[in-house]
Amino acid sequence: MQAIATRFNYLFRSTRGLVLVAIATVALITAIWGTLSGPMVEWGVRxxxxxxxxxxxQAAQREGRLIILYHAIAITVIAIEVYFMTELLPMKRWEQLFINATITIGYLLVAIFGLAFAYFGHNYAFHGLFLVGQSLVFFAGVLLAYALWPWRKDARLPKDSPYAHTKSGIDLERTAFFVMVVATLASAIWGAVPGSFWTNGQETFLAEDIIRLPHKTYLQKAVIGHLHIMLTLVAVAITLIVGRWMDFKGILHKIAMPMMIFGTIVTTTGALSVVWLEWAHTTIYVGSTFIMLAALFYVIYSWNKLIKDRIAELGIENPTFFQKIAALVHDPLKFGTGWQMVFMNFTVSGVGIFLAVKLEDIFRVWPHREERITLTGHWHILAGLIATIILLYYGDLSGLKGKIRKWYGWLIIIGSDIAFASATIFSMKRLFVSEYAQQPLVNTVMLLMDIGLGLVLIILGIFMAWRLIDLFKGNGVWRQEFNEETKRTAEAELREQQQKIEELQAKLAEVSQ
Amino acid sequence: MKRTLFTLILLALMVSGCATTSAQEIAAPYFDTGIDSNTWVTIPAGEYPSGQMSHMVFVDTFDIMVTDVTVAQYAEFLNEALASGAIHVGDFEIHEGENIRQVHGVGGYYEGDPFDGYDHEEEVKAGDKIYVPFVDDGSLRLTFDGKTFTPDEAYANHPMTMVSWFGANAYCEYYGARLPKELEWEKAARGTERIGEYGLPYPWGEEIDGHYANYYASSDPYEKVFGKLGSTTPVGFYNGKTYNGFTTHDAASPYGLYDMAGNVWQWMGDDYPDQHYRHMRGGSYYSYEIDLRVWKFNSAGPDYYSPAVGFRCAQN
Structure with a gap:
């Protein structure tokens, strides 16, 4: 009984455990729901x-099912990012506990009852619990915004801090996190209102299916704004998180953080104002340029750091170009976070900009189904890239070392990049092959997509199996992680208590005089 | 050694992916379905469950063709219309945003659509429009010797494809008919029956597999020849018959129409204000099954043509 209680404590009361449960949830959803589409249908697995x-x-309910499936996965990913944030960013222990507990119950309700409602008969009690889950996740977001309040005195940075800050010491990275959280809360409302209007899932549509309607209602536009900005904000969050992981600081950090704050505010405003402004896209372009530049500065910083650290470790005084490259790619987990962001420019941002610039001349000449493939393709790829960055970071948190670390990292990077590059070629195929002659190209890219994604899923499967087996060991990795975290949080709590005691003593002294 | 082996395996997989022979290099099998493509059916006036959410909508009575227009029928039209001077062979302009492309083919006059200058609205001006382009990549299933259009024998009873909306509209109007409106088409496809909350998602009922319709990876005899993307099947192919060991279900709609799901997208007659995209219904041989649901639509400009787009006519 004690063994179960300890493991339960690890899984639901430590950051590593909570992330493990959430990744396992996504892995399980992917493993089961992945059999309902693609080649699995052809092979009869569905x-x-x-x-x-x-x-x-039911055929008529497919769009509704997909919307709930997207929410089940996306909200679980958001929970993972929140766990990372509550560990990485200074906040009070009770704040961390409240936020983590609230979002954990929230995302589990969303995933379990959302999918139960969508795929196993429309039981509206389940739909109610799905909504309760979303409300809890929203409330956790409010708590997180409170905990990240950038103007609190104990979060101020000293004047000589290498991290971006204002003259009065306000931590601009913390502000960037705070802005992202507030923007996410606002954007959630943009999704909740139309969702409620369409009688909570009884009338459903996918945004990519209405893209060519010349006259969209305000609520249809709200849905389009909601889904775009939510994914963007999830991407902003992971960029900030890995920045913390890599200890992003110095001059690039000082330039990047104001850009990230400004970019997040402008992009969010643009995406949400799409409801009533015809030129909202222009705002989005301006905002996303700043976000992408901030990400670029992170990549430059992190790659430079990787090269310097490795060269120093090897004791090379005048490294050649190739030695620098070897140093850069030495650790695929750390290199991969920046690389996936660079790769994103070719498969997501580049495609998106090209689509916008050539909309009338190319994409609107194609039939709607082809335009839809490009639209859905590029945001699925962005979601996939975010997932791989999370896996790379979590691989590091799990203490992967040596050859296993390299295999894990490189197979995730290579597998996902093969799949996403193939998906990009597939979505843009009409640029270089006619419908009549497309079969060889389609066959090849489909095969490569399956191989790439299969590779990532196999690695994820092996990793999850290892973590599961490890849980059965009395002194496994989990125990080590749990002990380390218990020690760390106990020390933090002790510091908090001591600080509180000092504050109270000072107050007593003040009134006693 | 391990790296070489990995590279070789990867290359082998890529080559095997590329190895599928393109359609023009192989002769297509010929199947007689026994369905007369000249047959029409009357759809009575009344309400039917419309769209994904099956809201009841009234549609007046109309007649509609039981199958798509075949290559043979279209060749016959081209010959008659050419002889009467209603159409001509030459170069036609295709507008793609701000770009203009010249295409050699057969076409005729269209009176144009009302233009409101709305955001993203492409103007369809009056003038000569392309009906069928003379492409030589094997996708066109009829030939023109300078005087006469002749259908490719192997595809004579397949739906006419590589025909623009202008070409489809001209065919129907030439014979005193018109292209069906979307609501008419949907009613003809799914009928009036409701199962539980919803109308039929497919013309034959609720379930779908490769014996009901021609869609991506549906394993029909043409996919065995041409690969997973396959090709069109003859009109009325899914009628309960067995062809070379391939059994079909009778997939007619409640009103007896064939190919209302899969095979080729079908041009619709509606011109929607402020956009002028023409909608298509039914899904095609390389659509996933989700696009075969009767309420789903595709769209393209009226001068778009494709090996996966055909049409049928309706009349009052």
Missing amino acids: DITVKLLGMDL
Whole structure:
């Protein structure tokens, strides 16, 4: 009983454990729901899954099912990012506990009851619990915004701090996190209002299906704004998180953080104002340019740091170009976070900008289905890239070392990049091949997509199996992580208590005089 | 050694992906479905469950073709219209945003659409429009010797493809008919029956597999020849018959129409204000099954043509 209680404490009361549970949740959803589409349909696996689990897949409800599936995965990913934030950013222990507990119950309700409602018969009690879950996640966001309040005195930085800050010591990185959280809360409302209006899932549509309607309602536009900005903000969050992981600081940090804050505010305003402004896109372009530049500064900083640290470790005094490259790619986990951001420019941002610039001349000449593939392709790729960055970071947190660390990192990078590059070629195929002659190209890129994604999923599967087996060990990695975190949080709590005691003693002394 | 092996395996997989033979290099099998493409059916006036959410909508009575217009029928039209001077062979302009592309083919006059100058609205001016381009990549299933259009025998009973909306509209109007409106088409496809909350998602009912319709990876005899993306099947192919060992279900709609899901997208007659995209319904041989649901639509400009787009006519 004690063994179960300890493991339960690890899984639900430590950051590493909470992240593990959330990644396992996404992995499980991917493993099951991944069998309902793509080659799994052709191989007959979908029919087996549907029969085995007793799924109810009415054709008219497909769009609604997908919306809930997206929410189940996206909100779990948001929970993972929140866990990272509550560990990385200074806040009070009770704040961390409240936020983590609230969002954990929230995302589990969303994932479990959302999917139960969508795929196993429309039980509206489940839908209610799905909404309760989303409300809890929103409330956790409010708590997080409170905890990250940048103007609190104990979060101020000294004047000579190498991290971006104002003259009065306000931590600009913390402010960037805070702005991102507030923007996410506002954007959640943009999704909640139309969701409620369309009778909570009874009338459903996917944004990519209405893209060519010349006259969209305010609420349809709100949905389009909501989904775009949410994914962008999830990307902003992971960029800030890995920045903290790599100890992003110095002059580039001081330039990047104001840019990230400004970019986040402008992009969010643009995406949400799409509801009533015809030129909202221009605002989005301005804002996203700043966000992307901030990310670029992170990449420059982190790659430079990787090269310097490795060269110093090897004791090379005058490194050659190739020695520098070797140093850069020595640790795929740390190198990969920046690389995936660079790769994103070719498969997401580049495609998006090209699409916007050539909309009338190319994409609107293609049939709607082709335009839809490009639209859905580029945001699925962005979501996938974010997921790989999380996996790379979590690989490091799990203490992967040596060859296993290299295999894990490189296979995630190579597998995902093969898949995403192939998906990009597939989505843009009409630029270089006609419909009649496309079969060889389609076959090749589809195969490469399956191989790439398969590779990432296999690695994830092996990793999760290792973490599961480890939980059965009395003194496994989990125990080490739990002990370290218990020690760290106990020390932090002690510091908090001592500070509180000093404050109270000072007050007593003040009134006693 | 390990690296070499990995590279070789990867290359082998890529080559195997590229190895599928393109359609023009292989002869297509010929199947007689026994369905007469000249047959029409009357759809009675009344309400039907419309769209994804099956809201009841009234549609007046109309007639509609039981199958898509075939290559043979279209070739016959081109010959008659050419002889009567209603159409001509030459170069036609295709507008792609601000770019203009010249295409050689057969076409005729169109009176244009009302233009409001709305954001993203592409103007469709009066003038000569392309009906069918003379492309030589094998996608066009009829030939022109300077005088006469002749259908490719292997595809004579397949739906006419590589035809623009202008070409489809001209065919129907030439014979005193018109392209069906979207609501008409949907009613003809799914009928009036409701199962639970919703109308039929597919013309034959709720379930779909490769024996009902021609769609991506549906394993029809043409996919065995041409690969997973396959090709069109003859009109009325899914009628319960067995072809070379491939069994089909009778996939007619409640009103007896064939190919209302899969095979080729079908041009619709509606011109929507402020955009002028023409909608298509039904999904095609390289659509996923989700696009075969009767309420789903695709869209493109009226001068778009494709090996996966055809049409059928309706009349009052």
